[in-house]
Amino acid sequence: MEEQTKVAEKGEKSTFNFKKFISKLGPLVALIILIILVTALSPGFIQPSNLLNLLRQVSINAVIAFGMTFVILTGGIDLSVGSILALTGAVTASMLASGTSAIIALLVGFLMGGLLGFLNGVLIAYGKAAPFIATLATMTIFRGATYVFTNGNPITGAKMNNSFLFQFMGRGYLLGIPVPIFIMAIVYLILYVLLHKTTFGRKTYALGGNEQAAYIAGVKTKIVTMWIYTISGLMASLAGIILTSRLSSAQPDAGTSYEMDAIAAVVLGGTSLAGGKGRIFGTLIGALIIGTLNNGMNLLGISSFYQQIVKGIVILIAVLLDRRSSND
């Protein structure tokens, strides 16, 4: 009996498993290869100033994609993030333009994102709406609301630029590093801990893997679902604040199709759209891959039309490779 019960004691035997390796580190390897390739074609890429620039460009998509990771891990999807970004950005900007203190304006904008996400969560958890449909609808509604709120015009104003805190979010530097990069890093750390070190994260995976089994094991599946869409909304509004600050204005069409970049980052990072499988580290890498592609192709002077085709092809390849390695 004894020898048959091969329960590994602490830590598993580290036998090299190629498939496991591909599915865990594949995105990272792809990123490194991409960086080498771009550097070879355009040595300017590897300059620290360009890299910082790249990270700053990535930060907005990454922050949204971190939230999206939770959503996709449960087998859901959040199409409304771009619209939430625009609406909360506009609200924040208009409060600032009318002279509200920055702290309050930022906090209101940020929490409003949470509220809109919470609304998605209620529709999905209690209204039993399919996530795709529910967020497709709210995407349209929130976008419409943004146009109504802004009358279709950008919101700018001298008062907006009076606030140091507001400018600091999108345009500030700390130790020579753009602030959005710090925000991205802090958000990553917080969400990493939440996903991998807390019961909330465990429940997220359980919910995505088998909702019924999770429910019977005592997971409050509805509450977890609502929180997850709330997180996604919060990340979208945080990205909205960064973007608005960066541009010193709120555009009514801001964030259009950002949901696609976020979903692409999550998928490139190896998270399964079916739910239950994936890691937030992968999403970070996925966002960096997209950022490197954009940045590299800009450096190489490739037209934005071709850029889209290349991006699409990269996503396809990633998904096909992933299928390969997960199908035994």
Add this chain to the structure above:
Amino acid sequence: MKIEMKNISKAFGTNKVLEGVNFTVQSGEVHALMGENGAGKSTLMNILTRLYGDDGGEIYVDGKQTHFSGPLDAEQHGISFIHQEMNNFLEMSVVDNMFLNKEIKNKFGIMNESKMREQARFYLNKLGTKIDVDKPIGTLSVGRQQMIEIAKSLMTNAKIIIMDEPTAALTENEIAQLFEVVRDLKKQGVGFIYISHRMEEIFEIADKVTVMRDGISINEYSTKDVNMKQLVKDMVGREIGDFYPDRNPHFGKVSLEVQHLSEKGVFNDVNFQVHEGEILAFSGLMGAGRTEIMRSIFGIDPHNEGKILIDGKEVHIHSPQEAIKNQIGFLTENRKDEGLILNDSLRDNIALPSINGFVKHGIIDDKSVNDFTNMLMKRLTVKAQSADVSAGSLSGGNQQKVVLAKWVGSGSRVLILDEPTRGVDVGAKREIYDLMNELTDRHVAIIMISSDLPEVLGMSDKTAVVYEGKITGIVDTKTATQESVMTLATGGSNDGRTN
């Protein structure tokens, strides 16, 4: 038709599962395949039907070396496989599931639904089950789903039928019916590979037995030349004494009491109590409502009337979380759909119901979780490479042990076990029974639903028999017999009156 598998080998990563297995089956015989959980039985069959590739070995069909290209090809060559883990589309209706990929169509590609319904009913009738074929399959019990699987394979006109634990969730009546059909088909020249952990069945239905241990075939016997003791010894490599341990229960106070519990059309006026340290078995025919009663107590399904009392105090349970808070645990009968998260590791599965107890300053204490799961996996002799492998990669019986570990670990004071030993091998069954004794010694109250009458009689203190949603009797198991329980289960009273 004669199928010979020679020298079959297979490894999953570094885990060598089969090492040179030989196995032969031919038309007109029932050849049983036995072995402990994880011995490689299902894997061998998956290789025969080419769901998995092999790493070596040959397969001969009627003396000719053959390579099926996949399960569909095997099926078209007359080999039908009833899988241990059912792969149904839970939202789709029974007929749609039965005819998936074999729809009856006219020449314009339009499906003939009434004909499919008719055929589905015909084969289900043959097995003696009446099932509404338009119901979503997910609403049916595991036993019913198993009957549907069997009917599905009868429909294919197979020459060899592989049954991987077909009876694990069936009750006596259905098993008898199934065996009749098997004998009938055998006469018509169909061959069977029959995998089961239920010893009595092997001697009742099989002509030959092959025993596997740790990925090799140990012995082949004619059933009439071998006895149970020998088979067990071949399987586990040692003798085990009695199948059931002695029980010396000490009852405490009433732990769970149910009064007048009713749900319209499902169960009616259910009353029972279970004491600390007691094992109360629930017996009955398939579809009698045993599982439904328990699901309602655990808050998965509602009830319109009645009271549930824990330690004499009424509790209101509307969800599994509330049940768990009241220290009730529930091992569901359907491990794949409700018990396990197949993609998650064994550790995450086992720790899930108890996970809130492992938090220090908001962070999960990984080391405690590890110790906890390793302890439980040892205790339940889960055969796996480590706690990191996914639950879906384990053999059926080992998956069952993982679900059991999860609820044993949750520290429940009332433990509801729905078919706790479904698909578990003889040696491990004994360990589970010992564990149940240990739990009741620690004052846990156990409710055990079981379709296996010997298990009910061997392990419980009292037996509640359910017939058509009502408890027809609660008897002291010591004085009960198979016959007396069966009489109650079919709605008759003990004076022989039938209705």
